[in-house]
Amino acid sequence: MRTSEDVADGAAAAGHFASVDEVEARLAEAGYLASPAVATTVYLADRLGKPLLIEGPAGVGKTELAKAVAEVAGARLVRLQCYEGVDEARALYEWNHAKQLLRITAGRDESWDETRTDIFSEEFLLARPLLTAIRGRDPKVLLIDEVDKADVEVEGLLLEVLSDFQVTVPELGTVRAERRPFVVLTSNAARELSEALRRRCLFLHIGFPEEELEQRIVRLKAPGLDAALTASVVRVVGALRAMDLRKAPSVAETVDWARTLLALGADTLDESVVRRSLGVVLKHQEDVAKAAAKLDLDAV
Template sequence: MKLSRDQIAERLVQAGYIADEELATAIAIMQLLKRPLLLEGEAGVGKTEVAKALASLYATKLIRLQCYEGLDQSAALYEWNYQRQLLAIQARQGKDVSDIEDRIFSEKYLLERPLLAAIRQKQPPVLLIDEIDRADEEFEAFLLELLSDFQVSIPELGTVAATSIPHVVLTSNGTRELSDALRRRCLYHYVDYPDVDRETRIILARIAGASTSLALQVARMVEKIRKEDLRKVPGVAETLDWAAALVGLEVTDLHERPDITFATLMCLLKTHEDKVRMTREVTDRLLGRVA
């Protein structure tokens, strides 16, 4: 299913993701060239949501591999169900050893992990390799081969080639520099914080009951707060939490209930230092600039 850039942007909106023109273009080229898409940006800007929206766009399964320090091939690719194998061996005591090996090293005892599961789907899934920068360089090197050939070797079974090529999305928060080899294999898009107009549309798309005027005020206020000297700048997820809290508390205008506006900033501020910095005086000053 080949979609134009405009169709992609429209379907992402239907899935609740408001994409800018550059991202819609990147997804269109990703679809055309069948290349992985590397999304880089600060935490909380909506990189993971792109993959979720793509799964909705293509009406397919989302398979997620969450990366972390120490992630190895067995956790990402496959493992053998050792407990079931042991039970099978015990049940067949006295049988020929080669017969036992043939039986226990079969797909019946194979546990698929995200990477293997992704290449064995009949319908191409969206494979999200989330926060690749948290994984070790050794795992990144292993990943290169899989992304190049979309096949994997299982010593006991042989080479397993992809049934279908998944739509691969990698995300990085930039905690370490990724290799040039990985970057060369991927299309690249930097996901920045949305501007006021796009964040307003995001709020309206995701928060039921939010009026256009309140959504615009929230987006403008968050933009001001992001320019303050904060340890943890609020992302889009925090914006949505704040908007949902305000709607739930029946706030229709930030200026009419400044006490509630100030009290609910806990949805945006996630460290003690930031809460101390964002005093009532600072909040009132920023609120004064929000129409």
């Protein structure tokens, strides 16, 4: 059970933000417009010193959030991209065998004891993201991206690292975090994550933003698009999301569309413009057909 001292400790280690408003303001400066729920959860993750597990559809800015936090906190972003078959050697650390062999051949007349203590030293250790994030005093943001793609065994490894923030290298001893990194895990729910991992994290679901927030995002990412057109773009995307398509358009698609309209020089959204550029928003032919039918695009 954690005591309040533990938390104070964690806060001292992280403690990048003083209030929810500050989170919102500073993320906005970095070009990330956070919804109230996002700002609150980031603040809590920072305050309680707990890892943050983010789920949500593709393209709503899960990875972006980690990058923005790193930027405003002045921290280094350490990224572990998960994929099927990622293992300890890729996630934690690995000995540099080739260099060790060279070292052994170079020192031919040394005694075995000397060589042994030498080749298992820091110099021959290849730190992978998890170890990198723990070592050193400078602030870091550890981004574990698409954790659902990794195998179940890796989750076990993460449990150990995320609960104690320490890694044991048998030859060197235990490396303990002097300063806890701000940890962000993202998942697209390709696989159900284990309950144990979920329990160690704060959970945040980023869905599609509210109309008003999305308009602000579009204005930020595609300046130059006039206000009325921005509003129409967001409204149409909102209608598309309500349609139950194979792949609902995400914020990334909204921004792409806004930029496309900018490039096309369209000043209003009418049928011909929508029909020509619908492919930017919808990525499946059947979705395009369905949307065209529902929006009466052919009824001209």
